[in-house]
Amino acid sequence: MKQLEFMAVHAIFKILSTSLGPKGLDKVIVNIQKSKIFEKKDQQFDTDDLIITNDGATIMKSLPISHPLGIILQQLSNSIDTKIGDGTTSGVILACQLLKESEKLLIRNYHPNLIIKAFTIAYEQCIILLNSNSIQLSIPNDLLSNNNSGNSEKETIKILEQIISTSLSSKILNIYIKQFTKYCFQAISIIKEIIKQDDNSFNGNKVDQIKVFDNIQSNIKYIKLLGNNISSSKLIRGIILPLNLNYSNLISINSNELGNNETSSSSSSTFSAVLINFDIGYIDENSLKLIQYSNLNFNKREMIEKEKRQLEIKQAKEFIQNLKKKNETNNSNNNNNNNNNNNNNNNNNNNNNNNNNNNNIIIFSSKRISLICLKLLQDNNIKTIFNLDYNQLLDIQLVTNSPAILNSITSNNIISKNSSIYGNCNLNILFEKQSEYYIEIKNDHCKICTFLLKAPSIFIIEEVQRSLNDSISILSLIVESKNVIAGGGSNELMLSVGLEHFIKSDHFKELMKNEDPKDIIKYMNSIKAFSKSLEIIPKLLISNAGFDPIILFQHLKSIHKNNNNNNNNNNNNNNNNNNNNNNNNNNNNNISINLDNGKLSNMIELGVIESLKGKEIMLKMVIDTVSMIIKIDELIKN
DSSP: OOOGGGGHHHHHHHHHHHTTTTTTEEEEEHHHHHHHHHTTTSOOOGGGGGEEEEOHHHOOOOOOOOHHHHHHHHHHHHHHHHHHHSSSSHHHHHHEEEHHHHHHHHHTHHHHHHHHHHHHHHHHHHHHHHHTTTTEEOOOOOOOOOOOHHHHHHHHHHHHHHHHHHHHHHHHTSHHHHHHHHHHHHHHHHHHHHOOSOOOSOOOOOOOOOEEEHHHHHHEEEEEEEOOOOOGGGEEEEEEEEOOOGBBBBTTTTTTTTSSSOOOGGGGGEEEEEEESSSSOOOOOGTTTTTTTTOOHHHHHHHHHHHHHHHHHHHHHHHHHHHHHHHHHHHHHHHHHHHHHHHHTTTOOOHHHTTTTTTOOEEEEEEEEEEEHHHHHHTTTTTEEEEOHHHHHHHHHHHHSSSEEEEOOTTTHOSSOOOOOOOEEEEEEEEGGGEEEEEEEEEETOOEEEEEEEEEHHHHHHHHHHHHHHHHHHHHHHHOOEEEEEEETTHHHHHHHHHHHHTTSHHHHHHHSOOHHHHHHHHHHHHHHHHHHTTHHHHHHHHHHSSSHHHHHHHHHHHHHHHHHHHHHHHOOOOOOOHHHHHHIIIIIIIIEEEETTTTEHHHTTOOEEEEEHHHHHHHHHHHHHHHTTOOOOOOOO
16 A cells, blocks of 8 residues: 555644643634635634634544545544544544554555454454453442442442543533533433343343433533633523523513523422424414405405404314313322322322422414414413424423324314323523523423533533533443443553563464464564554653653553563462452553653542443444555545
């Protein structure tokens, strides 16, 4: 493969290398074609054309890459970001370094298939080493509960808090760690689903699975408001929507507090919510097509319009009466259920409080409501928000747990006595500057949450969102898999040293017994190239923190080598002495450089921890991408 074809790889490596780690530098990304800022100095700059970030995924998405190899690496970045949520920078850098080392082997006439096979062997050995050095956490079902009785669960909560704190400390939120660590835990607890498993195990134990990561994109929303400071941001269990007062009659909910920047949650009102997808007060025009208006005089047209308005009002009144009857039935059923619960258990006070004030009704509609019908609804104390987007209506359904979205004013669900149409929610109106209104739609039992992010700059808000996304993704993977490994470059160095020992082991000789002796040397050199590529991560972390990468790295590597030799001696002397081996692993395999002071530290104790599942997925994606690229022998321009 020609060296020229790797120029895009070298360029991407150079861009990303200085952004790796908590001390990595930011990049300013400007869309020149869109903004034209460099062509006209007097032109006003559009903030949408500017991005300031050190997030690898955002950088890769924004780069104007046209070279095929660069596009492949860009797709790798998107895949890692989608599947794992973090580790994009280190994944792409590792792929670039593997391609650099592969280029040297290809120049020496190593066959691509041999290199790929060697990399696959190295990857399989890495998985074995990672699993042998992983730590299994005891994740409690309720992360926010103070009643986690087991010591292991309490230790797990402390470790998880350290993980989030460490992740946020490298971001823009480093001075708001305590506040946003709590928000990350709350978000995970809200969107988490526990999937019950059948009894398939031999010992008769059922192991329930936790689903979190797949829910992040759909169940966590963001509202961004310019102004105030980051500490005024908050998280609610529900959604926040912009409120157009022309399309609602909600101003009376907490109008006495609209002068404040933020309405307190204690003033929120409880409602029975019904969701509709039809017009109120507008007769279907298809039913009037048979009438030929052009042949009618003014009086007849006026008579038809009057009858039409009367029919619209009649339908609206019947609809309102049915809503009230349904609500009364719904409240009586809830009261009966609460009384039964109280007879069985006197401690169910929370359930009673949730259903005491559901006489209020609110209609969420994606269609129109006429002024006359709006007045009727107001007179009957029924609140309305209409002309919503249908996707907003679907989100409201998730929050209120409404059984269905009604599509007709004569729907059977409205008329039938046995069907239910109501969900439940709390409403709270927020007032922001420049007469902007937002409404909080909350429910203590929903699986969706919203971050209200505030900052003095739109660039800061975007970076806060990216930081939260990364931290929540890390926490969700750990909660799902329950296995973690040390971060901070310690696991890459452990794998590098482990691979160097592996090519001298009996296991490697067993794998190579049917290979040609010349090819065995090539396999060894290819695995050494893989091992050397892994070292780039701790080297860059040290360099970006402002320390000498040569002296510190060599000292760090010597410690890992000595630890590996000691473990091997222990295995040879006493294979049954597992406790000593585990202690050695905990003491040295987790050692890396504390980037705050340049001293050797245990990454587990510092809370610099990664998800084992995320690391395995990332390595597999990198190996597959590199294998595909090195098999290309020519680029053909069509």
